[in-house]
Amino acid sequence: MFPFFEKLLHPYPDAEPALPPKGFLPFVWACTYGIRGYIAALAVLSAGISAYEAWLFALLGHIVDWLGHIEPARLWEEQGHMLLVVGGVLAGSTLLVALHTFVKHQTLAINFPLRLRWNFHRLMLGQSMAFYSDEFAGRITTKVMQTALAVREMVFTTTEVVIGIGVYFITILALAGGFDAKLMLPFAGWFVLYAISVVYFVPRLGRIGKKQADARAMMTGRITDAYTNISTVKLFSHSQREAGFARAAMTEFMTTGYRQMRLVTAFEIVNHSLVVLLIIATCGYSMFLWTHGEIGVGAVAAVTAMALRISGMSHWIMWEMASLFENIGTVQDGIGTLTRPRVVVDSPGALPLEVPRGEVKFEHVNFNYGKKTPVIQDFSLTVRPGEKIGLIGRSGAGKSTLVNLLLRFYDVESGRILIDGQDIAHVTQDSLRSHIGMVSQDTSLLHRSVRDNIVYGRPGASEEEMLLAAQRAEAHAFIGGLSDLHGRTGYDAHVGERGVKLSGGQRQRIAIARVMLKDAPILLLDEATSALDSEVEVAIQSSLNTLMQGKTVIAIAHRLSTIAAMDRLVVMDGGRIVEEGDHRTLLAQGGLYARLWAHQSGGFLGENEPDEEPALAA
Incomplete structure (x- = not known):
């Protein structure tokens, strides 16, 4: 009798709930x-x-x-x-x-x-x-x-x-x-x-x-x-x-x-x-x-x-x-x-995003987080399929805001963003984000096992694919030595809330493994190697270069040496593009990029001289 009455009401209906x-x-x-x-x-x-x-x-x-x-x-x-x-x-x-x-x-x-x-x-x-x-x-x-x-x-x-x-x-x-x-x-x-x-x-x-x-x-x-x-x-x-x-x-x-x-x-x-x-x-x-x-x-x-x-x-x-x-x-x-209405919602009749090439286009985009001071002003930029660009600018220039708009965490106030000619406001959010991989500076891990955190990038991945991603991200070696209070070890060890049990570099490498496993055609790197020490960073540069092959890449880094070898550098100030070109061209112009490069010291953003081989190869 008990199971009969307990099963009369299903506690987890499949239908998407309507806003009350x-x-x-x-x-x-x-x-x-x-x-x-x-x-x-x-x-x-x-x-x-x-x-x-x-x-x-x-x-x-x-x-x-x-x-x-x-x-x-x-x-x-x-x-x-x-x-x-x-x-x-x-x-x-x-x-x-x-x-x-x-x-x-x-x-x-x-x-x-x-x-x-x-x-x-x-x-x-x-x-x-x-x-x-x-x-x-x-x-x-x-x-x-x-x-x-x-x-x-x-x-x-x-x-x-x-x-x-x-x-x-x-x-x-x-x-x-x-x-x-x-x-x-x-x-x-x-x-x-x-x-x-x-x-x-x-x-x-x-x-x-x-x-x-x-x-x-x-x-x-x-x-x-x-x-x-x-x-x-x-x-x-x-x-x-x-x-x-x-x-x-x-x-x-x-x-x-x-x-x-x-x-x-x-x-x-x-x-x-x-x-x-x-x-x-x-x-x-x-x-x-x-x-x-x-x-x-x-x-x-x-x-x-x-x-x-x-x-x-x-x-x-x-x-x-x-x-x-x-x-x-x-x-x-x-x-x-x-009952608070959702600000970002799928438009009626939204279709799944298709990404056969990977072109990203910003057309006259404006955004200000609902405030009077504009953050992004009449921003237009086309990233060609497979092109790798670096976004450069002082803090508050609008670089991370652009990334958030591309991911549609916020809706643009005017203008539009296109991926392969499709307005991202008219495709489903899940399909949009499924085609974008991102490694950010503020790496957040779930309080679950290391395995669960890595396969979060592609839940259907096999154990072999998961292990390969960890190895490519130079994470396999340290994962083997992990353990938690419940006696779980290695890939079964839990990482704590937001990954607190791991060092910043360890969290970052697991996040990179997660994105490698996802293998999305568009890749966003927001200070992707900021938490890594120099030795580890050098060790995974080749993995990152492999990860970027055949993808459209938008990278943000305060350490200019890590993005100087991108196909194109876009310099932002006050939510606008003020300079655009490759590393040598921008240095020759003597503008904002040249001043930023000149100000880099102590290994933070400019360890390499302008004529040295930059860290990331295209």
Whole structure:
């Protein structure tokens, strides 16, 4: 039975998730797509259980009346058939409860939030680089995780409390009225007063719950940020500073928590007072009616039991309602992040990119990161198929921005970028990036095995192809000596978050192996050898030269000697091309490139003399 119900709802739907709407109710409704039938079944079963529980109290009253008017010896003779019916209903309730718990705990409890997290995660993976530059990674993670759980708890609370208790109370009223209509008065009065208290307290709990959810996400984000950048924290001896930074967020969370608990305490006091009034009113009024002969002893017993049951349930209802609106606040807080439209999206009807030649063309491109100061200004450049160019310029000249635009991490504000005549804005992003290999200065590795990091370039590669790529990148030798705390060694060793367990040069060589395995027709090198020592750099120059053969290459390097032998050098300043030509031509012009070359010293960017053989051959 367990596997049957567990497999009813698939937690990982293949369909690409749509961006949820921003409105609260439309957002929750969208979250229930594909599972509404199970939620409806849960609601019906909850209502059935509530009606059954209320019926038990009415049954208690009838049994008391039977016992008061029937001789013990004649009980089975006169009421035996009714007792059998009651026994059958009691036995049948087991099936009702079993179905309810199977649907709730096997079908929905795990699969529902997993399904939401799976969809939310895919939505976040599709967000642009600009989105991630404005958010804490830990904050985004918290919203993905806690919003999914909050939606599930809201659905459960709605079906269990709002629907279930609603049916329960209506049934109580009807059954109490079945003894005498006047017995409905204490329950109706309590319900009105309880509803007023709920209307007062619950929205306030919801508002503070939203603030608390945001404070929790901020607190988690700050703590995660410190862990992610722990080397920087320790380098500058800022452990206490980071503790204080986190403490400020914790204090904000604490403040919202105190406000929430004050409301909860006041709500609980009011709730208990109303329950006491209900018990006094119900018991007192039913006994008054009994003394006047208007109802029997069974009615007194039944309504008293009902009042006592509501007394016990009211505290549970209060906490569930408080939890409901806290979850509402959490969902409202998550909506702002999870419904943010994607800035970079595939255009309607986007086709896969085809790269038969590898020509890259920038046509009158302008871009400014949404700011007033332009970063790229009317930039036009054609990189011929198989040509290798070097982008040169001071920091902030726009070199890396061009690379980001070519990868379509950002969309150009005007102009266009073409690859083999195809506007990259009109092809799918995945196909675009699958045809581009890149090695950057800021090498990022996943906290997985070395093997997983290398085959990330081409997941379908064989073990032999992976090993060959590592050998060509001069990484095979040091990989054999790696190990981790779990005893994994070599290619199975895990590298730590962002590859923290490896040196900069080791990370760079694994990244180069990854790109070698990818073997894309367009190659981007952004300070590709910056983390390598001179001996290792020389060792892999031939591998890089082999990697570049037959590819269109765009290389950025502050060490000009590493790109001086490119087919063409493009010198940028202020987002524009100011010089263009080969190494000797630009030196002869005596312009910006010549000044940069002259300023190179100490082996950083210009160890070689102008007439020496540069490091990278075409």
